Amino acid sequence: MxxxxxxxxxxxxxxxxxxxxxxxxxxxxxxxxxxxxxxxxxxxxxxxxxxxxxxxxxxxxxxxxxxxxxxxxxxxxxxxxxxxxxxxxxxxxxxxxxxxxxxxxxxxxxxxxxxxxxxxxxxxxxxxxxxxxxxxxxxxxxxxxxxxxxxxxxxxxxxxxxxxxxxxxxxxxxxxxxxxxxxxxxxxxxxGVTAEIGRAPAEPGLYVCIQSDTVDADRFDKAVELARSAVQEAAARGTTAYYLEAIPGADRLAYESLADLIPEERFIPFVRIWSEGLPLSAEQTWVTSRFHFHLLAAAAGAGGTAVGMKKGYYDVKHESVAALGSGWALAFEEPAGGDGHGSERPATPEQPNLLHRNLQALVDRKLAEARSIYPPLPRTELLLHRAAAARRFVAARASDALAALPAGLTRSGGASRKPSAPSRSA
Missing domain, CATH: 3.40.50.11720 (3-Deoxy-D-manno-octulosonic-acid transferase, N-terminal domain)
Structure with a gap:
């Protein structure tokens, strides 16, 4: 190697x-x-x-x-x-x-x-x-x-x-x-889960995200209907509902169907999530089809319902988080019954949120895997690498600053001057 x-x-x-x-x-x-x-x-x-x-x-x-x-x-x-x-x-x-x-x-x-x-x-x-x-x-x-x-x-x-x-x-x-x-x-x-929890302010309430990409036929409408019912029930209890976007555009379509219940000021776009952090709190309830929203929200202690959108793909994803003890309900489309229609019956969680309770052990397990692949360098060598990286960063920023100076200015900030013409004798 x-x-x-x-x-x-x-x-x-x-x-x-x-x-x-x-x-x-x-x-x-x-x-x-x-x-x-x-x-x-x-x-x-x-x-x-x-x-x-x-x-x-x-x-x-x-x-x-x-x-x-x-x-x-x-x-x-x-x-x-x-x-x-x-x-x-x-x-x-x-x-x-x-x-x-x-x-x-x-x-x-x-x-x-x-x-x-x-x-x-x-x-x-x-x-x-x-x-x-x-x-x-x-x-x-x-x-x-x-x-x-x-x-x-x-x-x-x-x-x-x-x-x-x-x-x-x-x-x-x-x-x-x-x-x-x-x-x-x-x-x-x-x-990255530990650093993400607490990065953004997180209001209590119902948090919703339903995707329109990578879905089975007719699944989208049923998922939106499930989310609508959850938002209406939350409103009846006086609970505020928010809508989050994991993929711009792909997650907006469901919001448009729920905009009569969730005003635009409670739509949280991807750009805000990426810049400020995913709002995560144990005081939340979620209805989401997005796998990583399920994982991170459960890690923060939130409860909720994970909505499966594609059989053999998204059900496996969400089941992997449930297997870690998220305690969330799983809303997957049932096989067609005698009436020819699938049913939406989220399974009732049978245990508390053990994922949140055991989070540090799970993070330690992942860090152990990462360290087995990329072991930390000896402290002296690591400090030398970090010092070199810092010097390169400062040099790059200085170069950028010089490049941004207006034409005609010297490095010292004074105006450049043309050399004076040689004097001529009388």
């Missing part, structure tokens, strides 16, 4: 709160334990990702090399796509990709960070793993995958070979661990 950068691969930059939260958690962790190491983030939208994660790691670079490669082969059959990806990574020869692929060869570690993006819902994304394995063949780089949401399982490549050659690969739910024969660990959000 060669020394070099850490290369993270994830679905960041759309934006999507859960995906962005996971990437931010890893960047902040690496800023503590590897401040002097170059960190690359390969994601679909590097422009916005650069803005979202600005300042989270002193040596962050953002690109989309592997995501472009995967998207460029997504129309091919799985075998053909995999072969094309391997050939481009190992053989080069394409001006569209070569510079990025050469940079990729410098990496010491290739790390597929958490999220539910390599599975049967998006089978083309298996090409990311194929590309990682191809780099390993060329350079011997270490391969790592954490917090993976792998269900529904892929049909191609065979599950037993998906993580072949990986030093560490873990699923965030039991179903994925069993299907792929890898360890069952925690979602990567547990790296």
């Amino acid at each position: 060669q020394p070099g950068p850490i290369y993270l691969i994830g679905p960041s930059g759309n934006p999507n709160f859960g995906d962005e939260f996971i990437a931010a958690a890893w960047l902040k962790y690496l800023a503590k334990v590897r401040p002097g190491t170059d960190v690359w983030l390969d994601c679909p939208q590097p422009g916005l990702a650069q803005v979202l994660f600005e300042g989270m790691h002193p040596r962050l670079r953002v690109t989309n090399t592997l995501w472009r490669l995967v998207h460029g082969t997504s129309e091919l059959a799985p075998d053909a796509a995999a072969e094309t990806i391997r050939a481009r990574v190992t053989g080069l020869g394409s001006p569209l990709y070569d510079l990025g692929l050469l940079k990729l060869r410098e990496a010491e570690t290739l790390h597929l960070i958490g999220g539910g993006f390599v599975n049967g819902t998006w089978p083309a994304h298996a090409g990311l793993v194929v590309a990682m394995q191809a780099v390993h063949e060329v350079t011997g780089a270490r391969l790592v995958a954490t917090g993976q949401g792998l269900m529904p399982a892929l049909s191609e490549p065979p599950v037993e070979s998906l993580f072949q050659g990986f030093t560490h690969a873990a699923s965030r739910d039991e179903a994925g661990a069993l299907a792929y024969g890898i360890p069952h660990e925690l979602d990567d959000a547990f790296l």
Whole structure:
């Protein structure tokens, strides 16, 4: 294994709160334990990702090399796509990709960070793993995958070979661990949950978020109806309702159907959540289809209902949080009954919020996994790295300040002068 950068691969930059939260958690962790190491983030939208994660790691670079490669082969059959990806990574020869692929060869570690993006819902994304394995063949780089949401399982490549050659690969739910024969660990959000709780003021009340993306047919209308009933019942009790946005646009559609009950001033957009923090409190009740809102709100001690939107995908996600003891009701669509219609009967929680009660142990477990992958440096070396990073930061800011000076000003702030013309004799 060669020394070099850490290369993270994830679905960041759309934006999507859960995906962005996971990437931010890893960047902040690496800023503590590897401040002097170059960190690359390969994601679909590097422009916005650069803005979202600005300042989270002193040596962050953002690109989309592997995501472009995967998207460029997504129309091919799985075998053909995999072969094309391997050939481009190992053989080069394409001006569209070569510079990025050469940079990729410098990496010491290739790390597929958490999220539910390599599975049967998006089978083309298996090409990311194929590309990682191809780099390993060329350079011997270490391969790592954490917090993976792998269900529904892929049909191609065979599950037993998906993580072949990986030093560490873990699923965030039991179903994925069993299907792929890898360890069952925690979602990567547990790296950042402690810092997020309390970051933003959190009023008591009902908090709602219903997505319109990645849903089964007719599921959206039923989920909105469930949320409407919850808001009406809250209003009858004198409880204030708020609506939160995890993905701009995709989460706005449900709000438009509830705007007669929740005024615009209680709509909390993604930009505010990202900038100020997710409002989290044990004095809240939630109705949400978003997985990471379920996880983080339960971690803060809130109760609620998790709404499943896609069978085999979102039910597995929410069940993984329930298995940790969130105590939330699970509102999944039942199989069609005798009347030909599915029923919406949230299961009544049978236990208190053990996730909140056991949060520190869960965070410690996730930190142990992170440290096994990126052990903290010896204190002396870490201090040297941090000092160097601070010097680079100051130098960069000074350079930016000088570049911003009006034309004609010197570094000392005085006006520049043209040299005076030589005197001529009378």
